[in-house]
Amino acid sequence: MANFSAATAVVPRATAGEFDVDLDPQWALEDKPNGGYLLAVLGRAAAALSGHPHLTAISGSFVQSPKPGPAVITAELLRAGRGATQLRARLTQDGLPRVEALVTQGVLEDAEPWWSGTAPVDLPPLPDCPRSSTEAPGGAFRIHLLDVIEQRLDPVSGGFRHGEPTGRGVITGWLRLADGTDWDPLSLVVAVDAMPPIGYDLGAPGWAPTVQLSAYVRRLPAPGPIRIRVAATDVGGGQIDHAVHAWDSKDRLVVQATQICALRLPASH
Template sequence: MAQLQALAGDDTSASEFDRDTAVTPRPGEPGTYDLELSAGWTIIAAINGGYLLAAVGRALRDALPHPDPITVTAHYLTASQPGPAWIRTQTVRAGRTMSTGQASLFQADEEGREVERMRVIAGYGDLAALPAQVHTSAAPPVMPPYEECVSADDAPEGGPVTGSTAILQRLDLRLDPATSGWAVGAPSGAGDMRGWLGLADGRDHDALSLLLAVDALPPTAFDLGLKGWTPTLELTVHVRGIPAPGPLRVSLTTRNLAGGLLEEDARVWDSADRLVAQSRQLARAPRG
């Protein structure tokens, strides 16, 4: 995928991700931030939930005394639309090693009334100050090298995605061929999705972009043979470390679809084979 150049004011080094998640403190209203939600992060009929979470995460990073998201839980209340939005933050507690805050994202409806789009509570700390010792039984997903995986440019016409695919132009995404059969009408039925993930403009990942990474791959519903929008109801992310430069490896699994709802568990590994993020989300299964 061709790399994209993004501009943020006069700073030509800023990436599209940084530009499109930028927040501006509102004068006279401490803890309130204005932003413009970009149509460049839409998929099918709505703005991607990971992008929205990263934007709210950026506002909380500015509002809280600690720099990095450690645990973040979001409830998605109504579908966000491209255009003006604002975030109200509140510091719940500021401790020595961790601070806790909450935030809500708002937009105006067609009649100018304020509508809450999502509500977040998060714990922030300093990832660089955490102990280095690791004990884990988790292993990176086994999949082909980046060059042998499937890019968006390889996708055939049609498929389960009807609507906007703008987000694919912002990502450098290469899916494991074993989990991309859904794109040619041959889903495995296992509920798995794996791939390499970078940002298309070459920006390296950091703690904030991990909030995007856990929700950036196609939904596992596609591998179950379902088509259409899979809206997130709730998403919890645990950030475990600052990722090393280079593409991430992301693994998604769904093991239970019942009552029209499915869970999706994500694990994110960096180029140094470290588990740097985990998440679980509850989503509504496609109705199509």
């Protein structure tokens, strides 16, 4: 099992701002690397050009899914300010652009919010939420990512696994890294893309490839698993959105994200 640090390691090339990376096959769905994982790899490379220690925001467009294996990252410094550094990063494979991202680096605190309009999602205790299988419902494909991320869904919102979707367009659960490593600002970018596609809870199961994903890390996470809620707002035109919020063991919002995915709707729709 490749831990997160090893799976996102980048090696600088002789040319400034260029890095080699070996995309890990475990951080993937079948042979397609997870979108959050790809953004974390880009964030790792961008951080090497920044004087600020923490990823605070990243927004990526997914042009074409790469395969596990060698790829190249090119990172560019856009602006180095007092409070934040802005950068651009691109992942290419076989000479073709695969993912492009804008990255902001800053300094995060381990502190309570001054004000918050969100409350942590209410979940059964972690042991009462069964761990998700690496096989997608119906055995349609293998989710290798669930070997390295322990996903435990609320039994109610995970009813789609037994043919009982709620139709609410909401999936909630617990997430932690399977090797026991605590979450950090970079790995949280994987967490926001580690839950099942919301289409499963709406009776539209299947792979939902990411078109665009923006994530915002709000503070340094406390040790322990995170609670996460993914909800859809609108479905149509072959697309679905995922609005994601996650809270740490101190009940603080640590990361949020918005994602647009392609979705093949059932014929009755």
